Amino acid sequence: MFIKINNASKTYKNNNRDTKSLDNINLTIEKGEFICLLGPSGCGKSTLLNIIAGFDSPTNGEVIIDDKSVKEPSPNYVTIFQNYGLLPWRSVKKNVELGLEVKKISKEEKSKIADEYIELVGLTKFSKHHPSQLSGGMQQRVAIARALAVDPEIIFMDEPFGALDAMTRMNMQDEISNIWEQKKKTIIFVTHDIEEAVFLADRIVIMTPGPGKVKSIINVPMKRKRDRTNEEFLKIRDRVFLEFKMKEEIEIEYSI
Amino acid sequence: MNKIGKLVNIIIGLSIILILWQVVVLTGRYEASLLPSPLMVLNALKEVISNGSLFTNIQVSLLRFFVGYSSAVILAVVFGLILGWFEKVWAIIDPIVQVLRPISPIAWFPFIVLWLGIGDIPAIAIIFIASFFPVLLSTVSAVKKVDKTYLKVAKNFGMKQYSVLTKIIFPASFPSIVTGLHIALGSAWVFLVAGEMVGVQSGLGFMIIDARNSLRSDLLLAAIINIGVIGLLLDKLVNIFEKWVGKTWGIAQEPERS
Ligand SMILES: Nc1ncnc2c1ncn2[C@@H]1O[C@H](COP(=O)(O)OP(=O)(O)OP(=O)(O)O)[C@@H](O)[C@H]1O
Ligand SMILES: [Mg+2]
Numbered sequence: 001m002f003i004k005i006n007n008a009s010k011t012y013k014n015n016n017r018d019t020k021s022l023d024n025i026n027l028t029i030e031k032g033e034f035i036c037l038l039g040p041s042g043c044g045k046s047t048l049l050n051i052i053a054g055f056d057s058p059t060n061g062e063v064i065i066d067d068k069s070v071k072e073p074s075p076n077y078v079t080i081f082q083n084y085g086l087l088p089w090r091s092v093k094k095n096v097e098l099g100l101e102v103k104k105i106s107k108e109e110k111s112k113i114a115d116e117y118i119e120l121v122g123l124t125k126f127s128k129h130h131p132s133q134l135s136g137g138m139q140q141r142v143a144i145a146r147a148l149a150v151d152p153e154i155i156f157m158d159e160p161f162g163a164l165d166a167m168t169r170m171n172m173q174d175e176i177s178n179i180w181e182q183k184k185k186t187i188i189f190v191t192h193d194i195e196e197a198v199f200l201a202d203r204i205v206i207m208t209p210g211p212g213k214v215k216s217i218i219n220v221p222m223k224r225k226r227d228r229t230n231e232e233f234l235k236i237r238d239r240v241f242l243e244f245k246m247k248e249e250i251e252i253e254y255s256i
Numbered sequence: 257m258n259k260i261g262k263l264v265n266i267i268i269g270l271s272i273i274l275i276l277w278q279v280v281v282l283t284g285r286y287e288a289s290l291l292p293s294p295l296m297v298l299n300a301l302k303e304v305i306s307n308g309s310l311f312t313n314i315q316v317s318l319l320r321f322f323v324g325y326s327s328a329v330i331l332a333v334v335f336g337l338i339l340g341w342f343e344k345v346w347a348i349i350d351p352i353v354q355v356l357r358p359i360s361p362i363a364w365f366p367f368i369v370l371w372l373g374i375g376d377i378p379a380i381a382i383i384f385i386a387s388f389f390p391v392l393l394s395t396v397s398a399v400k401k402v403d404k405t406y407l408k409v410a411k412n413f414g415m416k417q418y419s420v421l422t423k424i425i426f427p428a429s430f431p432s433i434v435t436g437l438h439i440a441l442g443s444a445w446v447f448l449v450a451g452e453m454v455g456v457q458s459g460l461g462f463m464i465i466d467a468r469n470s471l472r473s474d475l476l477l478a479a480i481i482n483i484g485v486i487g488l489l490l491d492k493l494v495n496i497f498e499k500w501v502g503k504t505w506g507i508a509q510e511p512e513r514s
Contacts, residue, residue, distance in 0.1 A: 055408060073412045085405040089427045089505040099413040101423070150413065 002186060003029040003052065008061035010047050020211035021047045022058070027205060027214060029188070034180055036201035037190045038240070044212025045190040046158055052188065053079045053156045075099060077154035078147040082162055084139045086131040092118060092142050093127040099150035117145040120179065137168040144179065154186045161196070173199050177224055198237045199226050206243050216243055292474040297481070300474035314486065317448060317459040320376055324383030325444050329437060332388050336395025337426060346396060353389065361385040361447050365454065374455035382451030387440040394436025398429035434501050438494045445487045
């Protein structure tokens, strides 16, 4: 097991009021898996992601990655934030080089690696541009290139495509799916879009709020590149709907 | 069109002032020693230009201003970055700054003279005090406002504290710091004249005192006009710098009002 979450709970204390946002989470994730955390707003997806990534610590329980307990963030597991976290005063290329500056490598090497990943996300023509000159989708690509450039084992993404329009969003889903296949990273991806989860995940972790729990885990044994309109896709999507009780159970039984 | 329009507005504004001024002078209700005519002031201006005293005084003033202002800016930005970063230290310093800040730099003048003597230093010290607090406060608040996501990104990549300060915090807060520099420049220029009114024999402030002592109201007004125009030019200069920073930092410019 690569990532192991053991009985993790999180309670926030704010002016004498306790909010329990995660209740006894258990989850194991294998190397190279694409995991989606899916659930309605407030079910603790971001909290769980932050704890696995080491930005926050659980009140009880622990997270183990590669046999080591997670205490703080590490360049070995990089988080891509919803608002991208790009530095507006740096060009695309300088942004992608940010994580490399910590490593002791030569200027030429840095430049080469940055170019390589900028090409991977298709932004070579824009490498001298500043983030404010790019569209939301392009900015997200820069963030992806920046994360990949340090060659991490795990990539965490918290609703990375939440701010994009439907078309761009689907393009980005294709792209991240391709990158995942090419680079063999472990990806943990937070979303509240059911189709997005079915399109991307090997396994969908379904979470419910009040307090945040793992309700069930759904396997998505579909080949890539997935077709959003084929029967198998829709069947799995319906199962997820069912988990959230957004579809009548009887209907499903008849159709099966 | 826009630029020409602006120029026309400036010319109209100046003409109105000049005409009103001339009209008041022509009524003859004020003696020339109380209210010199525009022509007299122009002649006074010619006099100080031709005998070279104006440019010497401007040079001296600008030098003092530059030394006082830039040393204040450097110190205030460095302190501001550190104090904004270490919130607990700022919590202790903040009340002290809040007490010191509203004190006019002029109030320190007697002490400054006692401690530092007379000459260039007191004038520089006044400008230093006038610039220091606005820059310090704007730097501290700029650091506090830095987007937390940047800090998370830096932490994620394993950046050391010093790199975080120089590569993230400083550039991220720079545009707000520059706004502070702009404000400080204005208030420091106001105090330049006051700083030069005592204990020095040169500078624009001294020109004021000197004109008063020799009862030359035409020279007095000429000096005042110079102070205003140079202040305006300095302001324009920072304005250009501020715009450049905004552009380089990828901050969307507000469209200019037409
Ligand atoms: N710093 C905090 N202090 C107090 N309560 C918090 C804090 N962060 C999160 N919570 C609470 O924990 C619960 C889970 O929050 P979380 O942000 O993890 O949800 P989420 O599933 O990511 O939701 P969304 O889809 O809206 O992003 C919420 O009830 C929230 O109010
Ligand atoms: Mg969230």
